[in-house]
Amino acid sequence: MPVEYDVTIIGGGVVGTAIARELSRYQLKICLLEKDADVASGTSKANSGIIHAGYNAAKETLKSRLNIESNPQFDRIARNLKVPFQRIGSLVVAFAREDISKLKKEKEAGQDKGITGLEILNQEELHRKEPEIHPEARAALYAPTAGIISPYLLTIAQAENAVKNGAEVRLRSEVVDIKCDSGAVSAVVLKDSSELSSRVVINAAGLYADEIAALVGESYEITPRKGEYNLFDKEYGGMVKHVIFPMPSEESKGILITPTVEGNLLLGPNSNPVEDKEDLAVTREGLEEIWEGGRALYPDLPAEGVIASFAGLRASLPGDDFKIEALEDPVGFIDVAGIQSPGLSSAPAIATMVRDILADIAPELPEKLTLREGDFDPKLKKLPSFQDYQEKLDKWQDIFLQNPDYGEIICRCEHVTRGEIVAELNKEFTSPTLNGIKRRTRAGGGRCQGGFCGPRIAEIIAEELGISPLEVTKSGPGSEILWARVKDVKPDCDLVYGLGEKK
Amino acid sequence: MMREHQLVIIGAGPAGLAAALEAEKAGLEDIVLLERDEYLGGILQQCIHNGFGLNYFGEELTGPEYAERFIDDVRESSVKIRLKTMVLNISPDKKITAINEEEGMIFLKAQAIILAMGCRERTREALKIPGTRPAGILTAGTAQRFINIEGYLPGREVVILGSGDIGLIMARRMALEGAEVKGVLEIMPYSSGLVRNKVQCLDDFGIPLKLQHTVDYIYGKQRLEAVDVIQVDDNFNRLTETKERIECDTLLLSVGLIPENELSQDMGLKLADGSGGPPVNELRETEIPGVYACGNVLQVHDLVDYVSEEAEVAARGAANFIKDSLKKREKEIIIEPGRGINFVIPHKISYQDESRKLIRHFLRVDEPRENIKIVIRDEAGSQIARFGREIVTPGEMETVKLPESLIPEGTGKLEFSIEAEGVEENGK
Numbered sequence: 001m002p003v004e005y006d007v008t009i010i011g012g013g014v015v016g017t018a019i020a021r022e023l024s025r026y027q028l029k030i031c032l033l034e035k036d037a038d039v040a041s042g043t044s045k046a047n048s049g050i051i052h053a054g055y056n057a058a059k060e061t062l063k064s065r066l067n068i069e070s071n072p073q074f075d076r077i078a079r080n081l082k083v084p085f086q087r088i089g090s091l092v093v094a095f096a097r098e099d100i101s102k103l104k105k106e107k108e109a110g111q112d113k114g115i116t117g118l119e120i121l122n123q124e125e126l127h128r129k130e131p132e133i134h135p136e137a138r139a140a141l142y143a144p145t146a147g148i149i150s151p152y153l154l155t156i157a158q159a160e161n162a163v164k165n166g167a168e169v170r171l172r173s174e175v176v177d178i179k180c181d182s183g184a185v186s187a188v189v190l191k192d193s194s195e196l197s198s199r200v201v202i203n204a205a206g207l208y209a210d211e212i213a214a215l216v217g218e219s220y221e222i223t224p225r226k227g228e229y230n231l232f233d234k235e236y237g238g239m240v241k242h243v244i245f246p247m248p249s250e251e252s253k254g255i256l257i258t259p260t261v262e263g264n265l266l267l268g269p270n271s272n273p274v275e276d277k278e279d280l281a282v283t284r285e286g287l288e289e290i291w292e293g294g295r296a297l298y299p300d301l302p303a304e305g306v307i308a309s310f311a312g313l314r315a316s317l318p319g320d321d322f323k324i325e326a327l328e329d330p331v332g333f334i335d336v337a338g339i340q341s342p343g344l345s346s347a348p349a350i351a352t353m354v355r356d357i358l359a360d361i362a363p364e365l366p367e368k369l370t371l372r373e374g375d376f377d378p379k380l381k382k383l384p385s386f387q388d389y390q391e392k393l394d395k396w397q398d399i400f401l402q403n404p405d406y407g408e409i410i411c412r413c414e415h416v417t418r419g420e421i422v423a424e425l426n427k428e429f430t431s432p433t434l435n436g437i438k439r440r441t442r443a444g445g446g447r448c449q450g451g452f453c454g455p456r457i458a459e460i461i462a463e464e465l466g467i468s469p470l471e472v473t474k475s476g477p478g479s480e481i482l483w484a485r486v487k488d489v490k491p492d493c494d495l496v497y498g499l500g501e502k503k
Numbered sequence: 504m505m506r507e508h509q510l511v512i513i514g515a516g517p518a519g520l521a522a523a524l525e526a527e528k529a530g531l532e533d534i535v536l537l538e539r540d541e542y543l544g545g546i547l548q549q550c551i552h553n554g555f556g557l558n559y560f561g562e563e564l565t566g567p568e569y570a571e572r573f574i575d576d577v578r579e580s581s582v583k584i585r586l587k588t589m590v591l592n593i594s595p596d597k598k599i600t601a602i603n604e605e606e607g608m609i610f611l612k613a614q615a616i617i618l619a620m621g622c623r624e625r626t627r628e629a630l631k632i633p634g635t636r637p638a639g640i641l642t643a644g645t646a647q648r649f650i651n652i653e654g655y656l657p658g659r660e661v662v663i664l665g666s667g668d669i670g671l672i673m674a675r676r677m678a679l680e681g682a683e684v685k686g687v688l689e690i691m692p693y694s695s696g697l698v699r700n701k702v703q704c705l706d707d708f709g710i711p712l713k714l715q716h717t718v719d720y721i722y723g724k725q726r727l728e729a730v731d732v733i734q735v736d737d738n739f740n741r742l743t744e745t746k747e748r749i750e751c752d753t754l755l756l757s758v759g760l761i762p763e764n765e766l767s768q769d770m771g772l773k774l775a776d777g778s779g780g781p782p783v784n785e786l787r788e789t790e791i792p793g794v795y796a797c798g799n800v801l802q803v804h805d806l807v808d809y810v811s812e813e814a815e816v817a818a819r820g821a822a823n824f825i826k827d828s829l830k831k832r833e834k835e836i837i838i839e840p841g842r843g844i845n846f847v848i849p850h851k852i853s854y855q856d857e858s859r860k861l862i863r864h865f866l867r868v869d870e871p872r873e874n875i876k877i878v879i880r881d882e883a884g885s886q887i888a889r890f891g892r893e894i895v896t897p898g899e900m901e902t903v904k905l906p907e908s909l910i911p912e913g914t915g916k917l918e919f920s921i922e923a924e925g926v927e928e929n930g931k
Contacts, residue, residue, distance in 0.1 A: 400607035409589035474638035478725030
C-alpha cells in the first residue's frame with residue numbers, strides 16, 4: 001500500500017497550523033490532525049493575543065530568537081490571511097524608583113538582541129500615552145513593535161490557507177498510537193482505529209505533546225499552568241491604549257491589561273499549575289487575583305464592565321525553553337513541544353525552523369523526501385462581513401443583490417447576516433458548531449450571548465449540513481444543545497393543528 | 504432612496520402592534536411597522552401558557568391568542584408591515600436605516616417614531632459564576648423558544664437560577680415535558696416573579712423554591728454535569744457549609760430583563776436609572792420630540808395588558824404630535840422616586856390636556872412591604888394624594904391613577920414615596 005502522507009502534523013493550534021501552512025508551500029502530502037471539533041481548541045483559543053516585541057527571554061534561548069525573528073513578519077501574515085492585527089506597542093510599568101534601573105537593563109538587553117524602538121518613558125510621557133493608568137506609575141519601558149492579534153482567527157486562517165494549498169485538516173481525529181518500522185515512523189493510529197501512513201510525524205500537540213512523544217518512547221512531562229482572564233465590554237475598550245505589563249517576576253510576565261483587536265479590554269492571566277489538562281474552570285480565587293493585578297495598574301477598572309471570564313492552559317516544560325528537534329530514533333519524528341509564551345509571537349519562525357529540520361532529515365528517511373516548492377498562494381480572500389461595511393452600506397447593497405441571504409440579520413447584537421453564516425459553513429475548511437460559527441462570524445458572541453440567535457444558528461447549521469437540530473453541538477460531540485423532540489409523535493414534521501381530515 | 508412616512512414603529516410585539524392600531528384609530532394613514540423576526544407578536548408567540556388579557560380583554564388568553572387579536576386587526580388595517588427587517592440605526596432627525604432580505608438596505612424618514620423593541624434577558628456572563636463553560640446553560644426565554652416554537656427539549660435534569668416570571672413558567676413547562684426540575688434558586692429573600700406564577704408553576708408541581716440560594720460553581724466539560732448550590736446570608740455572603748452539589752444537564756437562567764435600548768442610545772437618548780429605559784413624559788415621549796417609547800423597552804412590565812395600554816398612550820401622543828395638536832404646560836412637572844421606590848413612569852408631565860381626568864403612573868418598590876401607603880407630595884412637600892396597599896413587592900408593578908385636579912397649580916415637582924412603619928419618614 002502506498003504511503004498516504006509525507007507529513008502528518010499532530011495538533012491544530014497556532015503552531016501546528018503555522019507548520020501546515022509553511023509546509024504547504026512544497027509539493028508534499030500533508031495531513032493535520034486535531035482531536036477537537038475545531039482548530040485553536042487548546043492553548044491557542046485562550047491566551048493574551050499578544051505579539052511580543054521579544055525582549056523578555058534570555059538571548060541564548062530558542063524562544064528569544066524565534067520571537068524576534070517572527071515579530072516583523074506579522075504585518076504581512078495578517079494582511080495575507082485577513083486577520084485583525086494592530087501594532088499598538090507595549091509598556092512595562094514601574095512604580096518603585098529601584099525598578100527604573102531594571103527597566104533600563106531590560107532596554108539595553110533588548111537593544112543588544114536587535115529590537116528597535118525601545119524607549120524609557122518618564123512619568124509625564126507615560127501618563128500622556130496612558131491617561132487612565134495608576135497615578136503613581138513612575139516610568140515605563142516602551143516597545144513600539146509589540147502588537148495584538150486574534151489568536152484563534154490567526155489559527156483558523158492558517159488552517160484555511162494550508163487547506164487552500166493542498167493540505168488536509170482533519171478535525172475530531174485523536175491520535176492514540178504511532179507505528180514505527182525499522183527505526184522510522186510509518187503511521188499514526190487514530191482513536192477510531194483507522195491508520196494513516198506517513199513518512200514524517202510532527203508533534204505539535206501542545207498540552208498533550210508529552211503523551212504523543214511517549215508513543216515513540218520519549219519521556220518528558222508537560223505541566224499545565226492555568227491562566228485566568230476577564231474580558232470587558234467594548235464600552236471600556238478605550239481606557240487602555242497599549243499592552244500594559246507590570247514589572248515581570250521570575251516565573252511570568254505578570255497580570256497584564258490590553259485592548260483586543262475586537263475593541264474589548266482583556267485582563268489576565270495569573271499562573272497556577274493544575275493537574276488536569278482539561279481543567280478550564282475559572283475559580284473565585286483566580287478571578288480575585290487577576291482583579292487585584294488589574295487594579296494595581298488601572299485603579300478605575302469597572303467591575304460591572306466584565307462581560308466574560310475564561311481560563312487557558314499553558315503547556316509548560318521543565319527547562320523553560322521551546323523543544324524543537326527531530327528524534328534520532330525513530331527517524332521522522334519531530335518534536336515541537338513546550339511552546340508556551342511567547343509561542344503565538346514565535347509561530348511563524350517555529351514553522352520555518354521545522355521546515356529546515358524537515359529538509360535536514362529528509363535524506364535520512366527510508367524513502368527519501370525532497371522539498372520542492374509548488375504553487376503557493378499565501379493569501380485568503382475575505383468573505384463579505386456586514387461589520388466591515390458600516391460606512392459603505394451602498395456597497396453592501398451590491399452584495400445583497402447577488403444573494404438575498406446577506407439581507408437577513410440573524411445575530412441582532414453583532415449584526416451578522418444569514419449569508420455570512422452560510423458562507424462560513426460552506427468553506428472548504430470549517431467547524432460546523434455554534435462555537436465555530438461564533439468565532440468565525442461573531443454570531444452569538446454579542447450582548448445577548450446567543451439568547452435570541454442561538455436557536456436560529458442551530459437551525460441554519462442543521463439545514464446546511466442536512467442533520468437534525470438534535471445533532472448540532474456547541475463544540476463537538478458531547479456538547480449537544482438539545483435533548484429531544486417535544487411530543488415526538490411525527491418526528492421532523494410540522495404538526496397540523498385543528499381537526500384535519502382523517503385518512 | 505429615502506422614503507418618508509408619518510409614523511414608523513420599531514418592533515411588532517405587543518407594544519408595536521397596539522401602537523400601530525391606535526395610531527390608525529387616531530387618524531394616521533401612513534404607518535410602517537418594522538419587525539426583525541419572521542412573525543408578528545414578538546415574545547408572546549412563545550408564551551403558550553394562559554394568564555394574558557384579564558385586564559385588557561376581561562378574559563384569560565394564551566400569549567399567541569392575545570397577540571392574534573391584535574395581529575388580525577393590524578392585517579385588516581392600512582399599516583404597512585415589514586417582517587425580518589432589522590433596524591440598524593436611527594438618527595436624532597428620525598432617519599432610519601434598516602435591512603431585510605427582500606429589499607436589502609432600507610432608508611426611511613419619519614415624522615414620528617415609536618420605539619417598541621422590547622427587552623432581552625441577562626446572561627450567565629453578568630453573574631460571574633466560577634467553573635467551566637459547557638453546553639446546557641441557557642436563558643429561560645431561549646429554552647422557551649426551543650420548546651414552544653422549535654419543538655425541542657433542551658435537557659432532562661434542570662436547575663433554574665432566578666425566580667423571574669419566565670423562570671417560573673419554564674419550571675412548569677419543562678416539568679410538563681417530562682424533565683426533572685430540581686429546584687428554582689433565588690438569591691433574594693423573596694421571589695422576583697408574580698405570586699400567582701409561584702403558586703401555579705412551582706407549588707402545584709412540587710418544585711422547590713430555594714430563597715437566598717444561588718449557583719456557586721459550574722461543572723462539565725462538553726455538556727453541563729452539575730452545579731454547586733449555596734445559601735447566602737442577608738448580606739449575600741456565601742455560607743460555605745451549606746454548599747451542595749446537584750447533578751443536572753441544564754441550567755436555566757431567569758435573572759432579570761434588560762430593556763433593549765441600543766438604538767435609543769445610538770440616537771442620543773440617555774437611559775434612566777431603575778427602569779433602564781429612556782426618560783419619558785406622560786405621553787411616553789422621550790427627550791427627542793416626536794420619538795416615543797413604550798412597552799418593555801421603556802420599563803419591564805409584568806403584564807402584557809399594561810404594555811398594550813402604554814403603547815396606545817404613545818400612539819395617541821405620536822398622532823397628536825404629527826397633527827401638532829398638543830399644548831405644552833407652562834411648567835413641566837418632574838416626577839421623582841422617593842423613599843422605598845426604585846422608579847416611577849412617566850418621569851415628567853409635559854402637556855396640558857383638559858379632556859384628561861387621570862394620569863396613570865407605574866412604579867416599582869425596592870423591597871417587599873406590608874400595609875403601606877404610596878404618598879405623592881408636591882414641590883413644597885405637601886401631601887397631595889395617598890394610596891393604601893396591603894402588600895407591595897419588587898416583583899409586582901404598582902399603578903396609581905393621579906387625578907389631574909389634585910396637582911397644585913404651578914408645582915414643578917412631584918415626589919412618590921412609600922410611607923409606613925419601618926420606612927423612614929421624609930421629615931414631614
